[in-house]
Amino acid sequence: xxxxxxxxxxxxxxxxxxxxxxxxxxxxxxxxxxxxxxxxxxxxxxxxxxxxxxxxxxxxxxxxxxxxxxxxxxxxxxxxxxxxxxxxxxxxxxxxxxxxxxxxxxxxxxxxxxxxxxxxxxxxxxxxxxxxxxxxxxxxxxxxxxxxxxxxxxxxxxxxxxxxxxxxxxxxxxxxxxxxxxxxxxxxxxxxxxxxxxxxxxxxxxxxxxxx
Ligand code: DX5
Ligand code: ZN
Numbered sequence: 639x640x641x642x643x644x645x646x647x648x649x650x651x652x653x654x655x656x657x658x659x660x661x662x663x664x665x666x667x668x669x670x671x672x673x674x675x676x677x678x679x680x681x682x683x684x685x686x687x688x689x690x691x692x693x694x695x696x697x698x699x700x701x702x703x704x705x706x707x708x709x710x711x712x713x714x715x716x717x718x719x720x721x722x723x724x725x726x727x728x729x730x731x732x733x734x735x736x737x738x739x740x741x742x743x744x745x746x747x748x749x750x751x752x753x754x755x756x757x758x759x760x761x762x763x764x765x766x767x768x769x770x771x772x773x774x775x776x777x778x779x780x781x782x783x784x785x786x787x788x789x790x791x792x793x794x795x796x797x798x799x800x801x802x803x804x805x806x807x808x809x810x811x812x813x814x815x816x817x818x819x820x821x822x823x824x825x826x827x828x829x830x831x832x833x834x835x836x837x838x839x840x841x842x843x844x845x846x847x848x849x850x
Pocket of ligand 1: 654775776780781831835
């Protein structure tokens with residue numbers, strides 16, 4: 639299992655130290671939550687802070703957009719060269735076009751599904767996607783309770799990926815901890831995002847190890 643700690647739960651007063659600590663503790667990606675105060679009822683960070691995050695690590699960045707104007711934010715974050723940019727399918731009229739735009743920047747495109755959104759919405763996009771991000775909480779805040787239906791949803795998505803012979807990875811985000819990670823792995827999940835579980839632990843390395 640690959641682990642992407644969400645810096646939303648980090649101590650922002652010591653952000654570069656926190657990022658160095660999760661990287662030394664063996665994280666695989668650094669998950670960056672971008673919220674615009676419109677798509678979700680919370681506001682986080684823009685390219686100035688994400689640039690500082692990028693400078694504090696050699697690990698790939700996983701940018702999760704929770705915004706209304708996806709194209710604007712893709713153009714804003716692309717110069718920082720994250721590994722992934724994911725956008726919410728619920729907020730995009732032309733997902734196929736946006737996937738190509740992200741790929742043209744040399745970035746891996748990913749789509750995020752809210753808890754209520756079925757995997758069938760992306761059936762005809764799968765072969766163009768490097769990753770699908772399944773939300774296991776309603777987006778907007780760290781530290782929420784895991785919604786268990788994502789386990790069955792991950793298994794359905796995995797079947798769809800195998801049926802299409804696609805290489806798309808599955809990532810799950812929200813309320814992930816040492817109790818639900820095994821069921822996610824069994825359902826075919828490749829990457830878990832963990833905010834509170836990692837940054838709330840006294841020892842980041844043992845928290846990350848327990849998810850792996
Ligand atoms: C929620 C964010 C998540 C969140 C995860 O909108 O997308 O990445 O920070 O935090 P935990 O693991 O605490 O649920
Ligand atoms: Zn996220």
